Amino acid sequence: MRARVIVSLKRTVLDPQGKAIHHAIASLGFKTVVGVRQDKVFEIDLNGVQDAGAARSEIERIAREVLTNPVIEEFSFEILE
Amino acid sequence: MKFGVVVFPGSNCDHDAFYVIDRVMRQPVEWVWHETDQLKGFDAIILPGGFSYGDYLRTGAIARFSPVMKAVRAFAEGGGLVLGICNGFQILCESGLLPGALMRNRGLKFVCRHVYLRTENNALPFTQRLSAGQVLKIPIAHMEGNYYASADTLDELESQGRVVFRYSTPEGAIDEAANPNGAARNIAGICNRAGNVMGMMPHPERASESLLGSADGRGIFESMVKALVSAPSSRLAETVHD
DSSP, X not given: OEEEEEEEEOTTSOOHXXXXXXXXXXXXXXXXXXXXXXXXXXXEEOOSOOSHHHHHHHHHHHIIIIIOOTTTEEEEEEEOO | OOEEEEEOTTBOSHHHHHHXXXXXXXXXEEEEETTOOOOTTOSEEEEOOBOGGGGOSSTTTTGGGSHHHHHHHHHHHTTOEEEEETHHHHHHHXXXXXXXXXXXXXXXXXXXXXXXXXESOOOSTTTXXXXXXXXXXXXXXXXXXXXXOOHHHHHHHHHTTOEEEXXXXXXXXXXXXXXXXOOGGGEEEEEOTTSSEEEESSOGGGSSBGGGTBOTTHHHHHHHHHHHHHSOHHHHHHHHHO
């Protein structure tokens, strides 16, 4: 089984990297872009998990306890296959 | 009295910290390997700067799960002095021993230069040899030193006197121009509620001899030595266990 976890800075936290990327995009003349946020994506392979429910609870714990710093970040995830 | 300097894979200010305790303070000091799971006999632990575990995932995030950090948590709960410098500060925040987080610098660049710090609390084991409001010239060298915490947490830190150092002008004024990394309210160092765990982004171990351009950091180590002379924390910890 494979899961994808996306970790993002909370909306209330300034993302200086996203801002710099936005500036670069704007300097190329893409005038429609009004904001950029940079996230992190983790693809996690699981083996021996009984069902999608068990996978979900395992991935949720991993995301909460390891992949995310709850002070500044939040996460979402999906089970891919 | 015995100091310990923790060595993580990727620590690179560990030798500077060890040198200052050994040769400048002339106090007993030992290396503490990151796989160690107990800290018996130590009175103060320094988490040095560097790039523990390559700063993978987030700065300090992997170090938080190392065996030594479980021991550091127990050591801190027993009253032992813990000083986290730069990456050590980041590790203390990731571990939850200090509140908040260190984010990417506002200017997105690694900043390596001397800055000025105003002493906001000189009643701690780490600062008792400094005077109130004393301005220290100490270098920073980091990419993630932009201190962030919720407004409530920042208010709590301020009202409890737990903001220990702020980035300032040489005259001690706190303004945006003196803030090298975008840190909330110019915060450069904080402590826990009990006052025995302190984290700071600037490097006092790189400013403890005038030959290095400033000896202002020395007061922090002298304060720790003074605190341990009057009450060695390993004894405090033993009392707690009894």
